Amino acid sequence: MAQLPKYYIVEAQALPEVFLKVAEAKWLLETGEVATVNDAARATGISRSAFYKYRDSISPFQNLMAGRILTFQLLLRDMTGLLSSILTIFAQFGANILTINQAIPTNGCASVTISAETSGISQGVEALMRELSQVDGVRKVEVLAG
Template sequence: MNNKDYKKFFLIREDVLPESVVKTLKIKEALKQDPDMSIFEAVKQFDLSRSAFYKYRDTIFPVEEKMQTTKEFTLILYVNDVVGMLANVLNKLSTWHLSVLTIHQSIPMKNRATITLSLDATDTDLELDDVVDLLKEIDNVTKVELISMTI
């Protein structure tokens, strides 16, 4: 395989993206919402050049857009070592209609542990961001990170 044919993908937070990339995402959403809008009208509305829009339009997309066909992802939860912590997390996932594909809990060290979960969100209306936010609200969960996803 030629290295020029291989493209790496990255997950990156929106707040660190260049303004032109963020505007491209907004333009794509506006065009999706109003199919009668022309690209010229959309780039003018968001104050972006057409060349910048064309440069980025096929290279940037929201995670949820790529998760429409499959909704599998892996998260790592950083938790305080509390009796019943794993059971509490699993109960919450069940109420949110998330299916656990794989699970791993680390051995606690200094009263801290990690729980790695591969989840299938096919049977829920929750988006990835919603799941992360809900998990962060669980008592004794100190941090939640996305480590992989199927797209």
């Protein structure tokens, strides 16, 4: 399994301008102010390639431990009992599951989206993600929104 990324809190003024513009472009897309990546890139003055290069590396800071609802996206192999094992880990950490959406498996893997209330978790979100990623059959774990 690939090593999980490390996260840092960095003041916006210390970031290169391209990261701030990518974050702004993502926000424009998420809010529907623009319809396409091309429109978002043009509106923020960056290239589409810069957007695609950095889009997964920049997100606005949110206090993940302050009673937030987080949405996790997991890519799971099509294995009996795997989703049950994942939900057990959420329960062991004290997360309250709110929604579960699972796509039909294709090519042996299924995308699963889980929204959970994280104010009661016993350890950090990174520890939860690390534990989830170590389960046999889990291909990818990421936080989509929070």
